[in-house]
Amino acid sequence: MTLENYINRENVEVLLSQLVKIHSPYFKEEKVMDFAYNWLKSKGLPAEYHRYTEDKVTKFQGINVIGEVNGKEDGPTILLNGHLDTVGICEGWTKEPLNPTIEGDKMYGVGALDMKSGSAAIMLAVNAFKNTVKHFKGNILYTFVSDEEGPYGLGTDALILDGITDHADVAIVPEPSSGFSGVSFPCLCLGARGGWNYTVHVMGKSAHAANPQLGISAIVESAKLMLELKNTELREDDKLGKGSICIISSDGGGAACSVADTASFTVFRHVVRGEDKEYIKQEVLDAAKRAGVKGDIVVTFRDAPHPDNGGFEPYTVEEDNHYTKLIKESILKATGKDANIAYFSSIGDFNYLGSRVGIPTFVFGPDGENYHTSDEYVNLNTVVDTAKVIYDFLLRTLAI
Structure with missing residues (x-):
């Protein structure tokens, strides 16, 4: 089986449609987490629930889904982090927000861009790696978190507090970097305000x-x-x-x-x-x-x-960082284009990873428009490319 058997337009459409259909506004993520857990298990990928409680302000009992694939030799740990919650459904939709609509290269639906498409790219890339690479070093840690859209980013915050990210060396967060920065795909954000x-x-x-x-x-x-x-x-x-x-x-x-x-x-x-x-x-x-x-x-x-977690610290990654060079090479290989370098204008879980965990944290994800508003859509071919970039980065970093 080749990479194309695992990362292709049809697989993206199927998986992303399944994710978008599950209503998962922040603080109400149980069903989508169950789906992610079962999907990973069905592919033979390690998966477990990571439960946490925030008792002081929100009284929220949250849930993440995490897993780790380990190589046979020591090497770096790559963290792939995506959130499966969305904002609430706003007024003004002309499409059905929970019944994904495909028109040409666009898939419409709440969370289609921000960021169920990025999470789908992680899932497909890790599954492809598991099935096409038999010998590798290091580890792939994948985390699908709740409450990124909420006030405190409690899902990723809990990962940090519970020590799950302690051994990570580099992170990719496939938020829609092009859509947020206004820079054409492929857009690689080397930091954020x-x-x-x-x-x-x-x-x-x-x-x-x-x-x-x-x-x-x-x-x-x-x-x-x-x-x-x-x-x-x-x-x-x-x-x-x-x-x-x-x-x-x-x-x-x-x-x-x-x-x-x-x-x-x-x-x-x-x-x-x-x-x-x-x-x-x-x-x-x-x-x-x-x-x-x-x-x-x-x-x-x-x-x-x-x-x-009272606020979000800014951070940057240097362009001459070893991992920056590798991900730029992966972007060129997977898309045929040089990465357009930008910096994320707003905040997200990547701030916690880049500042509190203190590891190089890249924001690279699909393109689309209308995040946090009506008729949100993602360009499906950029989801395919995002998954291929993640796969190639894993290959360059971990393959023996």
């Missing part, structure tokens, strides 16, 4: 609404600060570009006839290297000073299950 969620609390002074000059409106001061914060001159990273400041909610006041003495607003702050929590706090205080904000200001970061 990070991100923090924080709230600014503004304290003013109450007064009767008939005499507002006697008080300090926290709402007004909060508005001044929001406007000035958006004027912040952002640090520029030579790889990751600039971060971003997105105000995602605001609140304040509420008394029937009084000047508001409290107000708040929440920001999602994408960051680049050198921008940490202390940097962000100072950024807010500097904006308040420029705007002449009256009243006291307190910056708080969102509550988190533990200190290491």
Whole structure:
């Protein structure tokens, strides 16, 4: 049997259709995990459930599916990580989100792009490797995780906390790198921006609404600060570009006839290297000073299950890294094209792997459009190519 018997358009269509049909928004992944477990077992691949509990914030009892194929000699451990959860089904779909529709090279369905296609590519690549390569060194660790789309990435977080990733040397996360970065396929992301969620609390002074000059409106001061914060001159990273400041909610006041003495607003702050929590706090205080904000200001970061998953640290992989060279060679071999190098603009489980585990972590996956919105689709031929790239990387790295 050759590689083409295992990684081809028909096998991609069948497996990806089965995955898309299973409704699996984050925190509700049991059925899709059962499918992944049974699929791996049916192919003779090692598989086990990895269960975890987050007791502090979400009270979530989660489940991942993991497996490892081991070579006969010592060698590197390659981690292949994909999430099987999706965002919820939004309004505006003109296709049936849970009944995958194929039109030409496009498959429509919720999660078809982000990232059930990448997970399918892992499954097909590992199965192909098992059946075509009899002698190899090192290990292939594959992890299909829950709650990537949720607030804390609890699935991959649990892998790290439980030591499952401790022996990994390099990781591939087949998120839709082309779709997210706006760079044509094949797009190899050598890192990603990070991100923090924080709230600014503004304290003013109450007064009767008939005499507002006697008080300090926290709402007004909060508005001044929001406007000035958006004027912040952002640090520029030579790889990751600039971060971003997105105000995602605001609140304040509420008394029937009084000047508001409290107000708040929440920001999602994408960051680049050198921008940490202390940097962000100072950024807010500097904006308040420029705007002449009256009243006291307190910056708080969102509550988190533990200190290491309160936010997502940025990371990069060097272009001259040994594994970077290998994956670029695999991309050229499998697609016939040189990799287009980019950096992921948002956050994901890859941040945890690249920063907390501290291993070279490549984001490389299929192309498509409309992730996190209606009529999401993936280009099926790029799913085939992604699986072939993963297979070739395993071959180059582990084959004896």
